[in-house]
Amino acid sequence: MELIGDRDRRVTVEELNSSKLLAHARKQADARNFDDILIVDVDAHHQETEHQKEFLQYVENDVLRQQIMQGFLKGRGSILPNMTGNQDMGGRVTRYPLRGTEKTDPAKVRDVELGHRWMDALSVDYSCLFPTQLLAIGMLTDSDLEAELCWAYNRWLTEKVVPASNGRFYTMLALPFSDPEASLRQVETFGNRPGVKGFLVTSVRNLPVHHNAFMKVYRAIEERGLCLAFHSGIHPGEPFFKSLNRFATVHALGFTFYNILHMTNWVSNGLCERFPGLPVIWIEAGLAWIPFLMQRLDHEHMMRPSEFPMLKKKPSDYMRDMYYASQPMETGDPRGLQCTFEMMNAETQLLYSSDYPHWDFDVPSVIWDLPFITDRARHNILGGTAARLFKLPPRNEKQRANLLKHGNLAV
Numbered sequence: 001m002e003l004i005g006d007r008d009r010r011v012t013v014e015e016l017n018s019s020k021l022l023a024h025a026r027k028q029a030d031a032r033n034f035d036d037i038l039i040v041d042v043d044a045h046h047q048e049t050e051h052q053k054e055f056l057q058y059v060e061n062d063v064l065r066q067q068i069m070q071g072f073l074k075g076r077g078s079i080l081p082n083m084t085g086n087q088d089m090g091g092r093v094t095r096y097p098l099r100g101t102e103k104t105d106p107a108k109v110r111d112v113e114l115g116h117r118w119m120d121a122l123s124v125d126y127s128c129l130f131p132t133q134l135l136a137i138g139m140l141t142d143s144d145l146e147a148e149l150c151w152a153y154n155r156w157l158t159e160k161v162v163p164a165s166n167g168r169f170y171t172m173l174a175l176p177f178s179d180p181e182a183s184l185r186q187v188e189t190f191g192n193r194p195g196v197k198g199f200l201v202t203s204v205r206n207l208p209v210h211h212n213a214f215m216k217v218y219r220a221i222e223e224r225g226l227c228l229a230f231h232s233g234i235h236p237g238e239p240f241f242k243s244l245n246r247f248a249t250v251h252a253l254g255f256t257f258y259n260i261l262h263m264t265n266w267v268s269n270g271l272c273e274r275f276p277g278l279p280v281i282w283i284e285a286g287l288a289w290i291p292f293l294m295q296r297l298d299h300e301h302m303m304r305p306s307e308f309p310m311l312k313k314k315p316s317d318y319m320r321d322m323y324y325a326s327q328p329m330e331t332g333d334p335r336g337l338q339c340t341f342e343m344m345n346a347e348t349q350l351l352y353s354s355d356y357p358h359w360d361f362d363v364p365s366v367i368w369d370l371p372f373i374t375d376r377a378r379h380n381i382l383g384g385t386a387a388r389l390f391k392l393p394p395r396n397e398k399q400r401a402n403l404l405k406h407g408n409l410a411v
Contacts, residue, residue: 016102018114018357022121028365034123036398038383039364040390041119041127043231043283043325043353046111046161047099048131048153055156059148099357109164118356119168122363125383125395127354129161129169130200135233138177138205147182150174154190162195170390172198172229172281177205180213187220197390198227198281203258204235210269218271222278227323227389229281232259255328259285260293263319267297270310272318279389283325284355288336291343294319320345323389325353326381327362338372347377351386379406 019026029035048055059065104113111129119127134153140146154173162169173190175183183199190196199221201209221228234254235241244250259282266272266280297315301308311318324344331337344350355361367373367381384403386392394400 018102018117019121022118025363026121026123028363029121029123032365032368034364034368036396037123037379037402038387038392038394038399039122039124039126039352040383040386040392041122041124041354041356042281042351042386043130043327044115044118044124044127044356045130045132045358046115049133050100051111051156054160055152056149058152058155060151061144061148064145064148109161111161112164112169115165115169122354122356124354124364125399126168126170126386126390126392128197128390129157129171130231131174134174135202135231136204136235137174138202138207139235139237140178143176143178143182147176147179150176150182150186154186158190158193158196162193165195167195170195170197170392172196172200172227174200174202175217177201177207177214180211180217183214183217184220187217187224191220191224191226196226198229198279200229200231201262202233203230203262204233204254205258206261208265209262210265210271215274218275218278222275227279227281229283230259230262231283232256232285256285256289259283260289263293264297267315267318268308268311270308272321273310273312279323281323281325281351283353284327286328286330287324287326287340287344287350288330290319290324291340294343316343320349323349323351323385325351326367327353327355328360329362329366331366334372337370341373347374347380348385350381351389352382376406379403 053069056065056068059068102114104110115127115129119125131153134149137146137149150173157171157173162171173186173196175186177183187199191199218228232255234250235258236244236250236254238254238257240257241250241254244253263282272280294316297319301311301315305311308315320343324346329337340346341350352364352367354363364382368378370378373381379402383392383399384406387394387403394403
């Protein structure tokens with residue numbers, strides 16, 4: 001019997017299977033009949049660093065591609081930006097240090113097979129696939145390199161991974177946001193490919209999203225009937241966070257900070273009025289920041305309306321028209337969470353997300369078991385709203401019947 005891992009956590013190779021690691025999640029799904037309910041995950045990740053040699057072959061610049069591949073041959077390793085932090089919780093989450101040892105069929109796309117394992121365990125029907133390390137691409141100082149990496153990754157994802165998923169993976173492709181022209185090119189190139197439901201700003205960056213150079217990018221996304229998402233993250237090197245000495249505190253503030261920054265600029269500069277047909281989604285910042293920002297911006301708007309010349313209603317009203325991914329949902333104070341749900345119109349605007357396989361991921365029962373929401377809200381949040389937004393059909397007749405029963409007549 002082959003044993004791997006450190007002295008305190010020895011496991012067999014046979015144990016390192018996503019289905020076995022998520023056995024309790026499968027029991028939860030069975031107990032709640034989740035297979036009869038359409039569940040759409042709007043935020044899941046894969047470890048694209050395992051496939052760098054594959055997708056970096058798509059780098060267009062011949063010189064850069066040769067330098068990258070020579071670097072691999074000489075053992076210099078990854079050129080991807082690094083999101084530092086104790087993500088594996090001191091080794092207690094085996095899927096981080098031992099991820100590469102899980103066995104898959106060499107004749108199949110590894111990410112698809114691994115994805116279907118955890119999706120089946122959680123009873124997830126569709127999942128939006130995002131990168132992990134590339135979410136830190138906004139930290140790069142070289143905009144040309146950012147554009148090349150996004151292009152290579154987006155080609156590989158849309159040509160190799162998504163088509164092999166039997167329609168269960170979709171994606172919102174990362175934009176090289178530091179270069180508006182390169183971003184527009186990628187919208188025009190990839191926007192009509194199967195499984196592409198929108199585009200993503202990796203929001204760990206400080207660029208002004210209201211700059212006029214980005215308007216043609218937003219218009220191109222809107223014209224194609226796609227979504228724009230902002231996916232937050234952490235950057236321990238951010239000057240605001242340098243006085244913090246714990247990963248947990250950087251994590252707590254970082255994921256909210258960047259989306260607060262971009263949301264404030266988006267709303268206050270009237271982009272909701274300029275692009276009324278563009279659905280905007282805010283991802284992986286939790287929910288607790290939403291009431292805070294609503295109240296702060298409404299107060300400033302009331303005191304100094306002349307500084308918000310494009311707004312036709314309160315900032316909080318625009319925020320209620322946008323969409324939010326649920327993870328990581330702050331459940332410590334049920335009364336506070338209920339108030340948050342009411343303020344953001346969660347029944348129609350909240351989208352379930354697992355954030356799997358990250359250490360703090362949420363299973364669907366986190367939504368289903370909330371005592372203060374209606375059955376219609378449960379079905380909307382877990383999949384009905386996302387199904388309408390991304391045009392995803394139910395996968396069986398029981399799911400269709402449940403969607404129709406709870407008012408999702410567009411599906």
